Amino acid sequence: MTRAILHISYIDMLIAQPIEHWIENFSVNSGSEPTEVVLPAMNHSGPIFPGIRLNMPDYVAEHPEYQLQSLIQEVRQHLPNAKIWCSINPTLALLGSLREVQVIDNHGGELERNACITNPVVHSIIDDIIGGIVAAGGDDVHGVVFQATDIYPQAASDRVTGEIQNTCFCNHCLAALKVEGYREGTAPFVKRHPERLALRIDNDGVANIVIDLHPTDGTASEWLYKNAVAQNFVSADEPLAEKLAGEYVKYLRARVEVTAKQIKRLGQKAQENGLQRAVIIGDVNLDLTTMVDLRTIDKHQAVDEVWTGSTNDVIVRDVNTPVIKFLFVRGTYIIDTFFERFYTAEHLIKRGEQADTVRGYMSRLAPKFIGANLLSGNNVMAVSYMDWLAGFIALPVFTFQDVNELIDKFLEIRGLGIGSSSTTSADGLSPEEVIKNLRDRMNRNP
Numbered sequence: 001m002t003r004a005i006l007h008i009s010y011i012d013m014l015i016a017q018p019i020e021h022w023i024e025n026f027s028v029n030s031g032s033e034p035t036e037v038v039l040p041a042m043n044h045s046g047p048i049f050p051g052i053r054l055n056m057p058d059y060v061a062e063h064p065e066y067q068l069q070s071l072i073q074e075v076r077q078h079l080p081n082a083k084i085w086c087s088i089n090p091t092l093a094l095l096g097s098l099r100e101v102q103v104i105d106n107h108g109g110e111l112e113r114n115a116c117i118t119n120p121v122v123h124s125i126i127d128d129i130i131g132g133i134v135a136a137g138g139d140d141v142h143g144v145v146f147q148a149t150d151i152y153p154q155a156a157s158d159r160v161t162g163e164i165q166n167t168c169f170c171n172h173c174l175a176a177l178k179v180e181g182y183r184e185g186t187a188p189f190v191k192r193h194p195e196r197l198a199l200r201i202d203n204d205g206v207a208n209i210v211i212d213l214h215p216t217d218g219t220a221s222e223w224l225y226k227n228a229v230a231q232n233f234v235s236a237d238e239p240l241a242e243k244l245a246g247e248y249v250k251y252l253r254a255r256v257e258v259t260a261k262q263i264k265r266l267g268q269k270a271q272e273n274g275l276q277r278a279v280i281i282g283d284v285n286l287d288l289t290t291m292v293d294l295r296t297i298d299k300h301q302a303v304d305e306v307w308t309g310s311t312n313d314v315i316v317r318d319v320n321t322p323v324i325k326f327l328f329v330r331g332t333y334i335i336d337t338f339f340e341r342f343y344t345a346e347h348l349i350k351r352g353e354q355a356d357t358v359r360g361y362m363s364r365l366a367p368k369f370i371g372a373n374l375l376s377g378n379n380v381m382a383v384s385y386m387d388w389l390a391g392f393i394a395l396p397v398f399t400f401q402d403v404n405e406l407i408d409k410f411l412e413i414r415g416l417g418i419g420s421s422s423t424t425s426a427d428g429l430s431p432e433e434v435i436k437n438l439r440d441r442m443n444r445n446p
């Protein structure tokens with residue numbers, strides 16, 4: 001039986017709608033009931049279970065029905081045989097802006113709310129989080145999954161004009177890179193910008209390309225150099241461009257080793273407790289915001305399975321680690337960006353912003369978020385033809401109505417509800433009627 005995994009990444013989804021709603025949304029749109037469910041173990045402000053040193057988000061602390069233990073029981077009631085996973089975002093946004101744990105860019109600046117997975121403090125916190133998951137869920141928890149699609153943000157720097165920002169160069173990463181044979185530190189990443197080689201022009205300006213470190217034709221550095229010339233990021237007669245490509249590939253080869261080993265370290269406590277370990281990455285090749293590829297994860301047996309937005313039959317067939325197709329562009333990258341706005345919205349509300357302003361801010365990414373969702377009956381069927389895949393995973397939020405309901409509920413529990421849009425849908429139906437319609441549709445398409 002093909003695995004069908006329901007992904008509920010954020011507690012905001014369960015505060016807005018009961019789990020039954022998301023199970024039905026998933027079933028109606030995929031044509032199959034979930035065989036597994038991913039529950040959030042934490043959000044941007046804290047874990048959703050008690051018992052460890054970190055505090056729960058206020059609303060969850062006050063409402064035990066949204067705590068992990070209750071959510072697991074709720075899944076059990078609706079899907080007695082489903083395997084339950086708990087998701088962890090190892091960048092630990094809840095740590096705010098503590099320089100001691102943050103990702104450090106090539107200019108020495110730290111990125112707020114973005115801890116580095118190479119940092120031993122992060123390892124200890126993740127160990128505690130996994131311990132808390134085990135205490136809350138016991139034998140009902142099948143495994144933990146790490147959301148790693150944006151562990152190493154790469155961007156145009158907002159601090160240094162005209163510079164590209166590259167991460168991470170914290171002292172733990174520098175030491176780990178050295179162990180893998182890369183000793184140049186940040187030197188090539190200031191002024192010379194090897195990252196130029198991995199860019200492409202797109203609608204929003206520029207975007208990163210994914211890099212195959214083991215191309216079947218030629219070497220990775222030749223391939224990168226040709227890409228950069230074709231995209232006009234280097235000139236074919238720039239004297240050092242080819243050398244730069246060689247240096248960059250040397251760095252990337254060391255970096256993927258570091259990242260794979262660190263992902264393995266993140267799952268250590270899970271393995272000790274007999275839990276399965278999965279990681280969500282954007283692509284089976286090297287995606288620059290994840291800085292690892294499937295081959296290297298597989299080589300180190302860093303996790304038990306990989307869930308990714310983009311697969312490649314040649315590479316997947318070449319490894320032993322099972323691969324699940326995430327029916328969402330770049331896995332959780334856009335999902336995380338969308339929900340990150342919920343965290344920022346908290347601050348806007350505390351600052352006294354009006355409901356309309358907060359709503360406008362929160363819904364700005366909705367078209368991109370909805371547009372990147374690939375869940376459909378035909379796509380699920382297509383995955384079933386791809387015999388190199390072990391199944392699919394999907395997030396059942398794909399209409400503007402779904403998004404509006406999430407935002408309405410978020411505002412409502414913070415005293416900014418305006419009422420009308422949360423009680424009826426665009427076609428005038430109450431939530432109960434919408435769910436009934438979904439159920440009827442599901443019964444027609446079992």
Ligand SMILES: [Zn+2]
Pocket residue numbers: 103104116117118119168169170171172173174
């Ligand atoms: Zn680091």
